[in-house]
Amino acid sequence: MKTLKITQKEAGSIFESLSQKYKIIAPVEKIGEGKFSNTSLLTYDEVKSFGEIEFFKKTYFSPKEILNPIRQSLFEFKRKDIREICELIPPSIVFLRACDINAIHVTDAHFLNNEKFKDIYYKRRRDRVKLFLMECKEPFESCFCVSMGANKTEDYSGFVRKVDDGYEIKVTDSELENAFSEGTPKDVEPAFVEKDKNPITIPGDIEPSLFENDIWKEYSKRCNACGRCNTSCPTCTCFTIQDIFSENSNNAGERRRIWSSCQVKNFAILAGNHDFRIPKGDRMRYKVLHKIRDFRKITGFNMCVGCGRCDDVCPEYISMFKCIEKINKITAKKKNDG
């Protein structure tokens, strides 16, 4: 382990030496690239210096596409011949907040720590990614990571704090220590947010009777099924399958997986065009209960990390946080009623 303070100048050469071996991916603000006119897009992208990194604002999209590409080729087929596609990403360093690191633990649980099946496509990427922690001095307005228990982490190869005249750094990964050959030794420990702006209790036992509760009806009216809550969520990893046929061929092509969203149309379509989850409130229920109930039943921890992105991006101002509060009230009342 190594802790140090580096100047802007030293940061330049340290970045240089890190980037010789690693692709460095971090939050960036892309001016003018927001969906609305004259707005910027906060998202993840490769950076070419520490200076490009946006340390203080929350991204619109989560970093999940680094490990779960939006479109990922799985194999090529020609009649009965199948050739697996093995695409290797360059070794990468990704800058993440504590919630997003905890979100990766959630996707690890889906794809790696699943007893029955390990997802090799995920694993190939995961093995080549090192996590760098960024801290949150203050919680953002919509965050509830403390309530979700996702505000802290010790799982990082390095920690970088931007200060006025440079950066404070803690390196825990011995493979990376050599790159940090400049700077002055200084004690550096990341600070974590200890209190949410709006703390909530996460309901313990949620009975299936909640499925029929009227609270979901409101969402049928409000939600427009755009799917932004899913696409921005760091732990939503549902995908669907697409077969892309080669030109002039019905038996050769490529199979890929592609992000899906439980809020958009066709997600629950079965053979024969049966859609078993049409009301948007039902879709909301499915999503919310997966995040705070069903996943926990399997893994012992919650899927939602309280990053608040779904609240930030919803055009209808639907709030996951408020929904959990409502569920809380109902379950608490049930308990009291005994």
Place this chain on the structure above:
Amino acid sequence: MYNTKKIVKNAFRISKVRGESAIRLRIPGGDLDARHLDTVKKLAKEFGNGTVHLSIRQGFEIPGVKLSQIAEIKRVMAAMIYDIEKESNVILDSPQDGYPSAGTRNISACIGDRVCRFANCDAPLLARKIEEIIYPNDYHLKVSVTACPNDCIKAHMQDIGIISTVVPDYDSERCISCEACIDNCCLRVSNALHLANHEIIRDEEYCIKCGECILKCPMGAFSRGKSLYRIIVGGRTGKKNPRLANTFIEDASEEVVLAVCKNTYSFIHRNIDTKLPKEHLGYIVDRTGFEAFSQEVTEGIDMNSEAKIVKSNNPGYFYKYRAA
């Protein structure tokens, strides 16, 4: 006693009430620093009847003022009109004399991307840039800027209407085939999108570059490309031959928009029938023919590569006119 021609050119009205007038304030782009409201209030309370009328062109009209007090009114409003015009880089040489002209009407604009989610540009800002180019001018011309093809400012009713558009750039690598863009384009716009091999195909022939697909995409697969404008001309209301404006130049750059506005004045100057007290642009174009208009107005303009000049042939409709 009063020279009505001078008063009207000075942007004051001749009221139906003998001896009365109304003050007309120009507010380019409909965008006003709230501090000026103090002066507006003072004018209405001290000189007018205490009311303010919001005109369709986004100006203020202050009714019930006395023609005899115009000189004093102009002194009170001088600093305000100077400041408002200065925001558009129009410097009034003698603001104490009021507005130098009233023929070219206030450039109106929707609120644009200062608020609206559909907006493709800062419409009030473009209105100010147009104001800088065409004001002051005595020729009667109505110009409006709207930030998307919803046309909330009714650019289709103007001599020159500017509709802001955007080229949607599509990155298939970010597309999840959710079809939100397709469904919306089919329902609300021109059905210019379809899916082929799980990817979105945008048909240029039908796309009106409104930018809705960019707004609907939950992935940012559609993003904002080049910012362009549709210039529509010949819209008008009136007692003879009302009609909606038609496309004149598709996919014009901002520079082309400004140049077209400027050149329109030379066209009017060359072709206006001076026997009439005033002649609206649309009637002049009807007389010269659209081709002559198109040729004269685009002359010397360095067109951006995307720009396409189209023919306009919307006759509008005529009220029944009794033959002489």
